[in-house]
Amino acid sequence: MAKDLYESLGLKKGASETEIKKAYRKLAAKYHPDVNKDKGSDEKFKELSAAYEVLSDPQKKSQYDQFGHVGGQDGSYGGGNPFSGGFGGEDYEDIFSSFFGGGGRKSSGRRGPKRGRDIEVSMTISFMDSVSGIKKTIKFSAYEKCSSCEGEGKEPGTGYDTCSSCHGTGQILQQQQTPFGVIQTQSTCHSCSGEGKKFKNPCKTCFGKGREKKEQNIEVNIPAGVFDGALLRISGKGEAGEKGAPSGDLLLHISVKSSPSFTRDEDDIHSTIDLHVLQAMLGTEAKVKTVHGTSKIKIPAGTNHGQTFKIKGKGMPKLRSNSKGNHIVHVSLDVPKSLSDKNREKLEEIAKDLNLEFSNKEGLFKKIFG
């Protein structure tokens, strides 16, 4: 295992910035090849510089403190130094992976180039768009396959060098002297991400990464019948992977706006119609607005408040099917607040015929019994 970086500087783990600086200055002065011609001082000086390069950088230091060890210490990523490669705007993950040689945070022993990240996008569509389905263009900035090297990461026509850190095995063997004897462990070579080889000539456009950040315009078809809260996965439309590794997916979170006229229950759509109490008593034909246009329904005489009528096949399109749900109309009875004298007389007439009892003497019966 590479020597502990703090140890290289003669420090304890977690030493402060000042301590690190001081230790480095002191040791660098001692081992600098210009002043120290002893055998091995050259190596020692390289070790110091490598340790200082990490520990003097707050971000790298915190990564080292958190994850414990560093493989691609020489900063090489197929030959080029990723920190001088012009990736100024890289996000944390990219800095991390180039620094640690590609394992990434979730280093689960997986070897080889990293699959591209999934991209998550939220989108709100109207209720009617959820009925008809809609084509949308989604814009986001993400890595895509490098156009110069077609994602390979190397200059076209060039080959590979065997990784010098692991001699092409992709694995690093470490021996550790412990009170119980020598323990040998094997881990993935961070210098080559376990591939055992490096590019002879990394692509100049993408610095060996096989991808470049670009504005993406992806057209997606949101299917008819999509639910509020649905998550659509468009496979392979996320970020391109490194060095030709598979792309991530595009994840679309769909919100559907509510409608003033319709509510949805699974594949059925519900709405309400207002009927005059006399229309409900006598029966009528009513026009009902559905998401597929206007339908006429028969309201039989004697329809009650809250009664429902089903209009078949006028509901939501069912996903992955050609059929549709139903439209359910709920009847709401409208009782007039006031009547003309003439109408009142007529209704009282009917009430009398029906022998209806009333307790409100102020109302109807004042006239009859008064």
Ligand SMILES: [Zn+2]
């Ligand atoms: Zn390239």
Ligand SMILES: [Zn+2]
């Ligand atoms: Zn290697």
